[in-house]
Each structure stands twice: as C-alpha cells, then as structure tokens.
Amino acid sequence: MKTHDFLLELGTEELPPKLLLKLSYALKDNLSSELKKLNIGFDTIKAFATPRRLAITISAVQGKQLDQIIEKKGPSIQSPEMAISGFAKSCGVDVSELEKKELGGKEYFYYSKEEIGQSVSELLPEAIEKSIKDIPITRAMKWGSSDYSFVRPVHWLVIMLDKDIVSAKIMGLESNRITKGLRFTDPIIELKHAKDYEQVMSDKAQILVDFAKRKELIRDQVLSEAQKNNAEVVIDESLLDEVCALVEYPRAFSGSFDKKFLDIPQEAIISAMKSHQKYFHLVDIQGQLLPLFISVANIESTNIKAIVDGNERVIHPRLADSEFFWSQDKAKKLEERLPDLDSVMFMKSLGSMGQKAKRIESLSSHISDLVGFDQKASARAGLLSKSDLLSEMVGEFADLQGIMGGYYATNDGETQAVSVAIREHYQPRFAGDKVPSTNEGLVVAIADKLDTISGIYGIGQAPTGSKDPYALRRLALGLLRILLEAKIELNLKSLIDYSLNLHLKEVDRSCGDDIYSFMMDRLKAYYKDANIDSNVYEAVLAVSPESPLDFHLRVEALNEFTQIENSKSLIEANKRIANILKDSNEKNETLNPKILIDDSEIKLFNASESLSKKLSGSKDYQEVMKSLIDLKDSIDSFFDNVMVNTDDDKLKSSRLALIRKIRLLFLSVADISYLSS
Known part of the structure; x- marks a missing residue:
C-alpha cells in the first residue's frame, strides 16, 4: 500500500509560554489516537512548537484504511x-x-x-478537527465575530500529504500550503512537500520549529555569552523552557545593571530578573552574584547595542523597586507584624494566618521537645515563620516567602538558628529539593506542613482522585522525606492527633487515622519511585509501625532480605506457619519445652530462645533479618521431622506455641507472608 508524508501546522497568535509544550504534546497524542481509531497505520509522529505555531509531521501514513470485515x-x-x-x-x-x-x-x-477502507485524505479533516478540539484548554478565547474558540486566535492552517493540500475547513480557515516566518519580517513561505517542513522553516525563516533543538541552541548561546563575560551562568531549566517558548529565532545577548543593587538580597535580584524579564543571572567563581544578565532576543538585530541598552533601562526600575521594598520592609520587625497576621485569612474554618503561626509555634515546641532539639529557638522560628507574608518584597515576589523572612529575622537581631529555620521551613518545596539543614528548620518545616495537612483534611477537603487543589500530597511527601532523610524518630499518629487538637472546633478531630493512611500512601509512592517492590511496603504496613523512620528502616532491611538467596524458602516456611496457625487459638497454646520429644523441635526451641534474647528490643532490622535466616535449617528440619497436629493435645499445644513464637520473631520486622508469590 502506498504511504505518504503528512504535515499539519496551526498558525496562531503568541501561545502561552508555560502551556506550549503541554498543548503540543496533547495535539500529537490526540491525532495519533484518532488515526489508530480509524485503523490508519503510520511510522513516526513528531510534534513541533514555537510561540506562533503548533505542528505535527507523520511519516509513512497509509494512503487508505485497511479493508475490514464488519460482522453483527x-x-x-x-x-x-x-x-x-x-x-x-x-x-x-x-x-x-x-x-x-x-x-x-x-x-x-x-x-x-x-x-472498503476510505482514502486517508477523506478521513483526515475530521480527525484533525477533533484532535484540536480535544486539546485540554482551561480558558479558551473567541476572536472576531466567529463562534470558534482556542487558547489563542488562529490565523493560518497547513494540511498536506506529500505535495498535495488536504482540503479542509477548520475554525473558519481553509487549509493551504502557505505558512509564515517571524512576526517582524513575516515572510510568506510556500511549502512544496510535507517532509521538507522542518528544513524549509530553518532555511527560509531561520526558525527552529523543533522545541528540543531550539532549547539546546539557546543553552549553547547563553553559555557562550557567559564565557565572553568570564562568568558562570545559572541555567534554571524551567526558565530555559519558558524562554524557548517565547522565541522562534533565538539570539542571546548580555547586559549589566548598577552594582549598588548587589546590596539587596541576591534572591530578590534574581527573582526580579527571572519573573519579570526572563533573564539568566551570572555568578563569579565563588558563586557570588554579578551585576550582569543574559537575555534572549527573538530576532537578529543589526544594532544589538540598542537591544542591550533597552533591556538595561528596563531592569533598572525593577531592581529599584526591589531596593525600595528591602529598605521599607527592614523598618518593621517580624515580631511587630504578628498582630497584622490576624487580619489575613489562612482558610475558611481554619482561621487567620496569625492563628496558624501560633499553631506552628505550639507544634514546633512539642516536636522539638520530643526529639531533643532546641525548644525555644524552634518555637520562636515557628511563631515568626509567616510574618514575611506581609512584607512588600514577598507581596511582589511570592516565591521569596521564607527566604526573605530569614533575611528580615537576621536584620531584627534574631539568632542564626531562628533566621535559618524561617528561611528553610518551606523546604522541600518540590521533588529533588533539599530538606532543611538545621534541627530548628526541620522542626518548623514538619510543623507547618502537618498543620496544613491536618487542617485541610479535617474540614473535608482531602484530595480526591487526580484532584489535589491544596497540594496535600506534595506536602505529605515533603514531611515524610524530612523524617526519613534527617532520621527523625516520631510517632506520626500521635503527632497528627496533637495537630488536630490545635485547630478550631470546625476541624474534625476524629480523622487522624484517615490522615495517617493518606500520608503512608504517599510513602508507598516514594518507594515505588525508588523501585522497591510494593509487597515489601505491604509487608511492613501489616505490622503497623507508627514512626515513618522506623517504617523506613524495616523496608530497607526487608528489601535487602529479598535479595538474599535463602529468602524464598524462608518466606515459604513463614507462609506455612501462618497457614497452620490460621485456625489455632493462641489462648489454647502453651509452650512447655519439657514435653518436646523430637530433636528437631528441641533444636528449634533452643535456637528461638537464643535469638529472642539476642534480638530483644533491637531496631537493627537488617541484623534481625540476617539472624532469622540462620533459623532456616532448624525450621526446615522441624517441618521435615515433626507433625504439628499430633493426637497428643499437650504436645500439639506446645508445637503450635513454638511455631507461633517463630512467627512473632518474623513479625518483629514485617509480615513476610506478603512477600510470597
């Protein structure tokens, strides 16, 4: 069957940069799905995206549907x-x-x-229209007098099979072979063949339509500009993606700003450059911020100096604003802002930010007391942790909350422990972010996250399905990471109950078990990402450890145990013991070593006694599992030579009690019966 090269290009007004890749992938996936539904085969499908276009190319598209037998x-x-x-x-x-x-x-x-299969050219228009219509768009726009809607107004449409135009009318546009170049030059480009799209756009319009290639070109240009300035550039990948989504014809250049602005906290300067201007910042060999920036233009200019001067003029008032905010904010201490937090709503039924700060203070004091950290510093940091929300700087740059609080605390004369704890208490903010570096920071981070989780869960706003509007899953995973990575031993169940009791009466205080289950479910996802078998997680969950750190140590030990050669036979022996004990009542069992008669059972009893004494109270779970492996031969010998359900009731009782004792040794770590296939 004859095959074709296919091209779809949708020309638009500038698309939202943070949505560009999502839109591109959705169009690709939708079209691929529609073609498969129509029973049209193809080889490779590829998506392209620039600020003004979404495009798809497909190689080796079948010329028609396969004939099929329809049977009813x-x-x-x-x-x-x-x-x-x-x-x-x-x-x-x-x-x-x-x-x-x-x-x-x-x-x-x-x-x-x-x-009989239809021609692909007859089927494509409807498939394309549905693929575009099914792109998930939260806020669609209408334009002109039409009833059509899309994320941005659409201006041209290219649909081709090889050299031919596929006739279609979508969103009021007739398909054509004509595309456009850069907005500033706007050349009309006539496409001769679908397979030439990427090359033609590069040759005739200097536009790299491939997002990944354009992104790497920008990276290379930015690194080259940094080298010219004998500096190192800090490339934030999300910023690089955003810049790539803003330009079709990238040309990087560097500029500078007044050195006096370096007196402002560097995070404020960086935030102003990134959020407002999409600039990359530069640092010296010691990592100190330099009064330089790199930006990316969307055109090749014959007068690059004019572009540089323009950008330097624009960044000056931005940094001047930050300088003003910094000066104004320092005039009022964090402590003096506390009364004003009472007028800022945290959430309906959960009270004000002032009430939240007091709950964090109480929780921080309680947690630090439990783990032996500085109670006074932790409580102080917890109380002041939200005061910077009222500062001018955080009002302008929300991503600086906590960070600016740390600077203001230092300026106020608070101790370093308090300042650092305030600065770090939002950590980890995202996957891969570090946990706080100090004891007090760890405590306040736990308190803040737990207060939010318990409160929102307690007013019936728990996550449902894929919906998690308050990011409770992220908060729960962050809290658990702190406990595991900082090796903090805490009873999570009792801590949840303590947190619930600090809230207003509108919060359901009986949902502690549900919150605990929700949080432990996040731990399951954590282990899945670490490629740990879910059966290992379930085996530990079955014995209900209430400390996540204790839970984690058991998981590590059990995961290591499953890699040992003898583990499978021991798992099966444990399963056999569990099955025998299933119908037995522990109250009717009495272990009397004097009536044990077989050498195998006497040997197993002696080994279990010795092991029980050795492992009593031990939390070295890896050593426990290794010791249990040493019981393997004794357990095997017991089942080879001893009948548990003998007619002698007293002997039967002792034998059941003996194997129950063995099972309890296993349960001191986990229920390894979950590991059996």
Missing part, C-alpha cells in the same frame, strides 16, 4: 420471526442473506460485509 450478531434461529426480520432490516438486507453460525451450542443469525 443477531438473534438465535429459534427467535420469533419478527425479531429475525427486524435484525435483517436493520442491516439493510433480506433474511435470506443472513448467515447462520453456532455459538455456545446454539445457532444464531449473523450479518457480515466487507467494508
């Missing part, structure tokens, strides 16, 4: 004549044209016909 099952041959004739009529044939086939011992009428 009708009533049985014993059915009433009316039902049979009705089926035939629905198929557009006479009853005599129906076939009879046997199914499940009965004969039925069937209708079958060969459906």
